[in-house]
Amino acid sequence: MTGYHHGNLREALVLAAVELGREKGPDGVVIREVARRTGVSHNAAYRHFADRDELLREVARVGHEELARTMVDRKRRVRVKDPVDRARRRLREVGKGYVDYALAEPGLFAVAFSSVDIADLTVAYQQLTDALDECLEVGFLPPGKRDGAELSCWAGVHGFAMLYSTGPMREASKKDRDADLNRLLDRIDDSLKA
CATH class of the missing domain: 1.10.357.10 (Tetracycline Repressor, domain 2)
Known part of the structure; x- marks a missing residue:
C-alpha cells in the first residue's frame, strides 16, 4: 500500500490491515504497522478504531x-x-x-x-x-x-x-x-x- 492521501481513512486502514492479515495472520494485524503502511500516525488510526480487537474484527x-x-x-x-x-x-x-x-x-x-x-x-x-x-x-x-x-x-x-x-x-x-x-x-x- 502506498499510503493514505485523501478520502476514507477508515477504509484505507482496513485495507492495510487486511494485507497484513494475508501476509502474517492475526498476529500481524497491529495498529502501529497499519498506520505506518497507510502513512498516518498511530493516533490517527486510534480515532477510527478503539483498539486492536476492533480492527481485527473488521479484518475478520x-x-x-x-x-x-x-x-x-x-x-x-x-x-x-x-x-x-x-x-x-x-x-x-x-x-x-x-x-x-x-x-x-x-x-x-x-x-x-x-x-x-x-x-x-x-x-x-x-x-x-x-x-x-x-x-x-x-x-x-x-x-x-x-x-x-x-x-x-x-x-x-x-x-x-x-x-x-x-x-x-x-x-x-x-x-x-x-x-x-x-x-x-x-x-x-x-x-x-x-
Missing part, C-alpha cells in the same frame, strides 16, 4: 465475506438438471469452496477465525445451511438427519482446511490433497443420505 469480517464469495462461486458452477444430483453437488462445492479459500488465503482465514463475531459467520454459514436445506427439499437428506447437519459438515471441512493449510498435512501434494478432500466429502455425503 472481510475474511468471512471473501470466504462466502468463494463458496458461492463454487456452488454456482454446478450445472446439473437432476434436482437430487444438483443438491448433492452444490453441497459438495460449498465444502470445496471453504477449503479453497483456506488454502489460498491461510493468513486471512486464520484472522477470520481468530476474532469471530457470530454475525460475520452468518454469510458463509448461510451457504452451508442453504445447501443442506436444498438436500432436504429434494429428498436426499431425510428430516431426521437435518438437525445439526451444519456442525458435522462444517467441522469436517474446517478440520480438513486447518490440517492442509497450516497443519501437519500442508506439504501434501495437490493431487493427494484433492483425493483426500474428495474422500472426506464422499463420507459426508454418505452420512447424510436417506
Whole structure:
C-alpha cells in the first residue's frame, strides 16, 4: 500500500490491515504497522478504531465475506438438471469452496477465525445451511438427519482446511490433497443420505 492521501481513512486502514492479515495472520494485524503502511500516525488510526480487537474484527469480517464469495462461486458452477444430483453437488462445492479459500488465503482465514463475531459467520454459514436445506427439499437428506447437519459438515471441512493449510498435512501434494478432500466429502455425503 502506498499510503493514505485523501478520502476514507477508515477504509484505507482496513485495507492495510487486511494485507497484513494475508501476509502474517492475526498476529500481524497491529495498529502501529497499519498506520505506518497507510502513512498516518498511530493516533490517527486510534480515532477510527478503539483498539486492536476492533480492527481485527473488521479484518475478520472481510475474511468471512471473501470466504462466502468463494463458496458461492463454487456452488454456482454446478450445472446439473437432476434436482437430487444438483443438491448433492452444490453441497459438495460449498465444502470445496471453504477449503479453497483456506488454502489460498491461510493468513486471512486464520484472522477470520481468530476474532469471530457470530454475525460475520452468518454469510458463509448461510451457504452451508442453504445447501443442506436444498438436500432436504429434494429428498436426499431425510428430516431426521437435518438437525445439526451444519456442525458435522462444517467441522469436517474446517478440520480438513486447518490440517492442509497450516497443519501437519500442508506439504501434501495437490493431487493427494484433492483425493483426500474428495474422500472426506464422499463420507459426508454418505452420512447424510436417506
